[in-house]
Amino acid sequence: MMRLAELIQQFEPELLQRYAHRLLPSHRQALSALGTCRTRFAPHMLAACAGCHTQACLPHSCGHRACPHCQHFESEAWLQRQLKALVPATYFLVTFTLPAQLRTLAWSHQRVVYEALMGAAWNTLNTFSQNDPKLAGTPGALAVLHTHNRQLGFHPHVHVCMPAAALNAKERLWRTKVELGKTPGSAQPARGGYLFSHKALGKVFAAKVRAALAQAGLTLPAGLPERWVVDCKAVGDGQAALRYLGRYLYRGVISERDILRCKDGMVTFRYRDAQSGKSATRTLPGADFLWLLLQHVLPKGFVRARNFGFLHHNNRRSLRLLQVLHLRPSAPPSPPPTTSPPRPVWRCACGGAMVILRRRLRPDAMPACAAPQTERPDKADPVEASKH
Structure with missing residues (x-):
């Protein structure tokens, strides 16, 4: 699996050289956000464990809606709202x-x-x-x-x-x-x-x-x-x-797990073929791959x-x-729609909850703190730096 941020850092110069005349302001904003997402170039957050008081400095996520690494929580919250309806x-x-x-x-x-x-x-x-x-x-x-x-x-x-x-x-x-x-619990449409x-x-x-x-x-x-x-x-x-x-x-x-490899300037990703229903791969130059995503x-x-x-x-x-x-006989009454559930707690290695002390610290202005082995829930980032 390849990180999209790594591919942007590697192929952005070639992309700008070949497609600069076609890039829109929204494309350049996406490149800037996705290229620094959770990297050492991104703004950092300072957190401390409520139990052992150990501090950690970790990079923010970008929060861009085109980023495959972000907004898992928003995606799940949206799905739950639609299922309730x-x-x-x-x-x-x-x-x-x-x-x-x-x-x-x-x-x-x-x-x-x-x-x-x-x-x-x-x-x-x-x-x-x-x-x-x-x-x-x-x-x-x-x-x-x-x-x-x-x-x-x-x-x-x-x-x-x-x-x-x-x-x-x-x-x-x-x-x-x-x-x-008519079968209780059936999700199949009636005949015809x-x-x-x-x-x-x-x-x-x-x-x-x-x-x-x-x-x-x-x-x-x-x-x-x-x-x-x-x-x-x-x-x-x-x-x-x-x-x-x-x-x-x-x-x-695209999911980052479908970006299979990057070799000799070529990026290979996986997709599901519409005709056969089986997995297939496509390989193309790195700059062209980024351009596909930006479109x-x-x-x-x-x-x-x-x-x-x-x-x-x-x-x-x-x-x-x-x-x-008009409730289905087999379905229990559903609770009325509520507000979005709270984000999962970011926990320290000791099991204590991590509390955010400061946000959006510049990489060169971070305090001298060693990042402990913490459990940071990638599927529900506790803090997303910005929304695009």
Whole structure:
């Protein structure tokens, strides 16, 4: 396994030489943050054990949402919030893909195109739900923007996880189109599970994206397909789909354990082949590997995951009432949503809790203290220096 910070320190000069004309301010900020994450160049924290009073100086994590080494706690907290919002219905994972002809435009106008992509995906599903005789109401959906394929190429698409259900607030009706399996505790969809026609979804989605981009003043390239690719498949009770969506939400597009080696200026990483389902590897120059990762750094402040309809945060009370009134017989009542759990305690080798005394010390201004053998929970860093 290779540390991403080590690769940035090694190949950043070559990257800047070859791709400087294409780097955005957000890319340079990501390079600066990820390249010093938990290294000797990062700001340090001074901590002391509450039991034996031993002191330790350790580097901060960068807290950048593209860093594979950070924000494990945020990722898990997000997943738990979404799991608490599950409703008793079969879930579908609907994937809206931007055509290849629009990728250059998407790269040049990322914020505009990504906003149009996510808005059109939700508006399409909402339109179909309102017009469906079995639903005839507002659906709930969680949309997550992904910009990469399995080989880390630039491939913008939106995954929407939504139950086959809708809420008609005016008539106070809750309708479901596809029920879960009748076996107690089953997460499998009922036989004949079907939400919407993927061909019809693709046609309406294409029209809505075109309209949004034209309204934004962008000129569309020639040769766009009439019907765009939309995939719609049942995913049971939704838990597995939520875990998949949360995998790349806070921790970048690749795990450090999938960066296998760096030799002779070439970096090899592992991915899962979409056709065979088996692991495969890709090897390319170090600067090109870094450029692949930087392509997926989103514009500053852009929200990658969004809740819509009755799953929006403003509808918490209605959602809670639905969960109580339509609870699955096999499922115990779930507690009401609470605030995020506290971060795991950072413990000393003696078992005592480490207390942060000072933060963001410059490496050259650290006090003379020996770092003891402490247990620092990598999956839930007690302090993250900054949020990007």
